[in-house]
Amino acid sequence: xxxxxxxxxxxxxxxxxxxxxxxxxxxxxxxxxxxxxxxxxxxxxxxxxxxxxxxxxxxxxxxxxxxxxxxxxxxxxxxxxxxxxxxxxxxxxxxxxxxxxxxxxxxxxxxxxxxxxxxxxxxxxxxxxxxxxxxxxxxxxxxxxxxxxxxxxxxxx
Amino acid sequence: xxxxxxxxxxxxxxxxxxxxxxxxxxxxxxxxxxxxxxxxxxxxxxxxxxxxxxxxxxxxxxxxxxxxxxxxxxxxxxxxxxxxxxxxxxxxxxxxxxxxxxxxxxxxxxxxxxxxxxxxxxxxxxxxxxxxxxxxxxxxxxxxxxxxxxxxxxxxxxxxxxxxxxxxxxxxxxxxxxxxxxxxxxxxxxxxxxxxxxxxxxxxxxxxxxxxxxxxxxxxxxxxxxxxxxxxxxxxxxxxxxxxxxxxxxxxxxxxxxxxxxxxxxxxxxxx
Numbered sequence: 001x002x003x004x005x006x007x008x009x010x011x012x013x014x015x016x017x018x019x020x021x022x023x024x025x026x027x028x029x030x031x032x033x034x035x036x037x038x039x040x041x042x043x044x045x046x047x048x049x050x051x052x053x054x055x056x057x058x059x060x061x062x063x064x065x066x067x068x069x070x071x072x073x074x075x076x077x078x079x080x081x082x083x084x085x086x087x088x089x090x091x092x093x094x095x096x097x098x099x100x101x102x103x104x105x106x107x108x109x110x111x112x113x114x115x116x117x118x119x120x121x122x123x124x125x126x127x128x129x130x131x132x133x134x135x136x137x138x139x140x141x142x143x144x145x146x147x148x149x150x151x152x153x154x155x156x157x
Numbered sequence: 158x159x160x161x162x163x164x165x166x167x168x169x170x171x172x173x174x175x176x177x178x179x180x181x182x183x184x185x186x187x188x189x190x191x192x193x194x195x196x197x198x199x200x201x202x203x204x205x206x207x208x209x210x211x212x213x214x215x216x217x218x219x220x221x222x223x224x225x226x227x228x229x230x231x232x233x234x235x236x237x238x239x240x241x242x243x244x245x246x247x248x249x250x251x252x253x254x255x256x257x258x259x260x261x262x263x264x265x266x267x268x269x270x271x272x273x274x275x276x277x278x279x280x281x282x283x284x285x286x287x288x289x290x291x292x293x294x295x296x297x298x299x300x301x302x303x304x305x306x307x308x309x310x311x312x313x314x315x316x317x318x319x320x321x322x323x324x325x326x327x328x329x330x331x332x333x334x335x336x337x338x339x340x341x342x343x344x345x346x347x348x349x350x351x352x353x354x355x356x357x358x359x360x361x362x363x364x365x366x367x368x369x370x371x372x373x374x375x376x377x378x379x380x381x382x383x384x385x386x387x388x389x390x391x392x393x394x395x396x397x398x399x400x401x402x403x404x405x406x407x408x409x410x411x412x413x414x415x416x417x418x419x420x421x422x423x424x425x426x427x428x429x
Contacts (some may be wrong), residue, residue, distance in 0.1 A: 001165060018165035018208070018368050040158050042196055045262060054236075055263040060195050061266065064165045065188075065212050112261065129346035130260025 003067040007032065008076025016063055022056075023047045023106035026073060034074045034103045038132075045131030048104035049073050050112075055111035057130070074103040077110065085111050085151035086144070095144035097135035105131050109145045118149050160198035167210045171217065171323060174209055175298060181207040185323050187323065188212070189232055189271030192263050193280075217270070220244060226292075229327045231270025235259070235282075236247060238269055248329050250337035250357050254285040257339065260347050270324045273309070276316045276369070279349035281341060283310060284370035285411035286327065288355040288362035293317075294326035301325065310369035332358050338421040342413055344404065351405050352413040354393075356421040366397040368412055373397075376418055386422035393418040 004013045007030050014029050026032045026049065038046030040059050047058040050072040058071075077084035086109050089095065095103045105128070112119065112127040119127065124145045125138075133141060161254060166185075168174035178185050186205035188194055189212070196261055197203040211217070217232040220241045227247055229238065238255035245252045258264055258281050265266070272282045273293065291302040295318055309317050318324060334357075341353030341364060353364030354373075359380050361373040375392030394411035401407045 017162070019160045019162055021159065024159075040199070042192065042259075042263065043345075045260070048262055051265070055267050057262045059199075060192055062165065062191070062195070062208075062210075065191065065210055108262065109190070111265075113409055115290045130262045 001064060003063050005030075005063070005066055005068075006070045007070060017037075018062075018064055021059055022049070022051075022061040022063050022066050023058035026058060026071070029063075032073050032075050036100055036103060038104070042147050042151070043132070044101070045108060045128075046101050046104040048107045048131065050107055050111060053075065053111070054112065055130075066112045072107070072110075074106050077106070084110070086113070086148040089144040089151065090141075091150035093144040093147050095137070095140045097112050097133075097137045101131060101133045101135075105133070105141055106149075109148065111146065113149055119145070121146060158196070158199040159202055161204045162285075163198075163205055164207045165210065166207060167213055168301070169213060171214060171296060171325060174211055174214070174323055175296065175321070177207070177209045179298060179321070181209075181318050185209055187274070189268040189274075190234065190266040191261070191271075192267040193271060193275040193277060202278070211323075222247070223328070223380055226328045226330045229269055229329065231274075231324045231326060232268050233265035233270070235267045235269065235272075236261075239264060242394075247331050248289065249335075250332070250339060250355060251282075251285055251289065251329060253337075254281050254339045254355065256336065257281060257341065264348070267423040270329060273327065274316060274318060274324045276310055278313065278367060279365040281339075281350060281355075281364055284353060284362040284364040285339065286329065287370045287372060288357050288360045289329050289332065291330070292326065292328040293324060295319075295322040296325045297322040303328075309370075311369040323356050334358055334429050336425040338424035339429070340417040340421045342417060345370050351415055352399075352410050354414065354417040354421045356418075356425045361393075361418060361421070363393070363397065363414060363418075365398045366394070366410060368398065371397055373414075373418060376422075380422075386426060387419055390415050390419035390422055 024042040038044035042060040185207035217230040219230040235255045267283035290308045337357040341350035361376045375395030379389035393414040
């Protein structure tokens, strides 16, 4: 079937199988491989992207369901070569170890800060309950989210 | 994991959804947010031949005050139930419980109607709506009908919906008192409850203590007879048939039911 998605501001039209998952569309059709497939069971959050500005797990959305909608992946966050505040905060606070959960963590935090621009530490921890870090590097991830909340221009344009 | 092949149809209206299901019959399945059905399809535990996507039916996403009850469109997402100012004021139990479903990503996609129609006894909202004595509205080719929630859940993943009916609305009576509580026990936030419990107005409903969500009849009878929360909670496992599975034994679930009901009754009492 024909699907038409806007991914990181770019219109992408493709003929795909009806059963294609959004995460496979992003990785294999749009060639954006930052979004990882982790557990593939809606648990770990590694495949988190924004659908119309809200975090979703792209292993549990069909490309067909996302047709006509806007998707943002971690590749779409930087502006004019400048990292997004959440990306910068991960860098500065050492918010990653192996890095596998990072694209999903970053997108979950972008969505969280959009809904709640100045969360408490507890709200960050609850807000990230859908994202697992197997390195258990949660302290620095939470620090990065809190640091990003204090940076100017944290909500993407 | 990839679902087995199916044909995808996107419904532009409730009428079109009903037309699709009339033409494809039992080979077709409605898809709302997809957060119960798609995981089952990926595991090949479900393999519908036709998927009728209801995601575009914004006409079925609403929360409105109808005087004695609040009407909620079937496609209203958990996120919107959680953040509804109207529900926060009139039915805080439901808004609170919706905010406990899965995680933020799941709540951005999952819908109240999808959760009810899927009828997983381990899901939170079926038991919450059972405690709240909700009415389910279903639309078929011949028009709409109302189903009391006590008659809606008929077995594991089985409901009173006919194959060609679409769940369109959930009507939630406004509780008479502010004495409510919701408790659940999970291993991880994203897991289904091992056991859960919803309390409102002396109604007590249990998550995952049998093939369907259940009213804790022994507890309710004890409360009506004036028992204390602790005395009433001791009867929480009466009439239940909890499963023994990889996560917990039946005996452990029965123990958890007594503990969670006791906590919920105490919490509800402190609010009243």
